[in-house]
Amino acid sequence: MAREKFQTLTEQMFYILLCLRQEQCGADIMAQVTALTQGRVTVGPGTLYNLLEQFQSTGMIRETKVEGRKRSYLITGAGQTALDEEYRRLRLLAADYEALTGREGLL
């Protein structure tokens, strides 16, 4: 059920997994997502906590370190596959857009 749920990723899921290509704790993820997207995407702590739990329970990330209350995570092979598939899907969307409108490089 959970795997089916992550067949397509929301922006927040995408960026969380992207950030976890390097080992990071939750607070760092929030900060990095905001910095990476220049404030366009923010991940709230409640949402982040729930998503980290779900990613972990479906094997897309793993916990690497616990220092007091701080927990660090790293993406797994399954998580990387999900991230790659999402990237491919986005590329296809972009390619279809460009093919139909011929407006390559507009953005």
Add this chain to the structure above:
Amino acid sequence: MKNTKYMRPPYGLYDYQAAERWLSKQAARGWRLEKAGAFLWRFRRAEPARITYAVTYLDVSMFDPRPSESQESLEELCAAAGWAKVTDWLQMQVFCSESADPVPLETDEAVRLDAIHRSMWKTAFPSDLILLGAVLFVLWKPLYRLVCDPPLGLSSNSMLAFLAATALLLLFTVCRFAGYYIWRRLSRRSIAQGGGCASTAPLRVLDRTGGTLLLAVVLALLLSAAFLSDSPEQGIHLLLYVAGLNLLSLIIHHTRERLRDRGSAVLRTVWLTVLVDVALVVPFILGLSWLTRSDGWLARQFDDPNAPAWTAPLSPEDLAPGRAFNGCWNHGGQSVLLSHHIYWFPSQDSGNDLSYTLTISPYPRVVAMALDHCLNTPGEDDDLIQKLYFDRYNYGVHSADPGLRWESISAAGWQAEAAWQLHDEEDPLPVYLLQYPDRISRLHLTEPLTAAQKTLIHDRLHQTDPKTGGLLP
């Protein structure tokens, strides 16, 4: 001036919208949330301030030590985003921020909706179902009795109040389930279209008005049962029962919360809570049963020493002067709908010397219902009397002898509106069913009657006190 006040949160577990708004409003008025209790939330006085409250949901058990690992992780994340933990209530975790524009606690509505749904199935719905199951478990016997013998089942105000309250509770629970699922469906649709969760206002209105109405009706029913009952101790028993259970649940809640606050392990908290539960509930139930049994302390408080001795409306001696009998066993009661009493005069060998039932009601429909029941179960009352006498709680469906049938007879001699006599195949039996405008009676005699005896029966059945089932002085 009081620096602490307690308020009941005007929302349910799912209602994050109302919780966030209400808590911010209280802070603006100078009251900051300190601790969420089982029924009441504690606030302390502070300078009025613009504080943003936000809630999120964690998959924690009500027995987890506080703070649990998951709570600590969440608090760490929230602290990094400028949110401070205030308290928690079941799975709802309450945070606040004094920042003017804090990062929202939740930024994905689908994740929020899923978390709410998991929380509802973790605590709120199981509690509702357990409560409903407990009430139905307590009521299955009276309900069974009501189905098997409606006149007997309907002859107690306490039972009517219990049945009405259960029906209301069932209706309310079903409405809450349906309301929540409609809200969830609307929210999912809204989220799929890029919006947020649907407004919780309609569900909140249903919850609040339904809950208040249910409480008011249940209280009114219990109080009316206490005051209208032919035996007020039954009503007082109900009130003590409800009040006691609430008090016990409060004590058990506090025990569990104290253990959680002390960081007790889950298993230890579960066992100690169950132990406290059993240690309190068992003596409570036993004590209440002892207090309110028919010859118990409470019943004795309502005994009137000056009350005239109870006399059965009709005895074997009335029909045959000088005839000895072994006393009368009487069972029944009176409610706002009807009065139903069963009388049995056992013979020396525990057979039947005389037995009859008398059902009285000012409502023609109720009389008709009782008559229908009697006509449709021709052999039931004799069987029922035996079972009630030898085992008061052995109610059940009575095997109907297919050969038994009622046959209409002339009512003139009985001064009744209609009369029937029981037949076994073609053989008439000395069992009669008499219908009067406001009452019916089923008589099981041992020998044919004279005209004078029939007149006496009519008179006596009409000189019966509906409340006690005894002969009026």
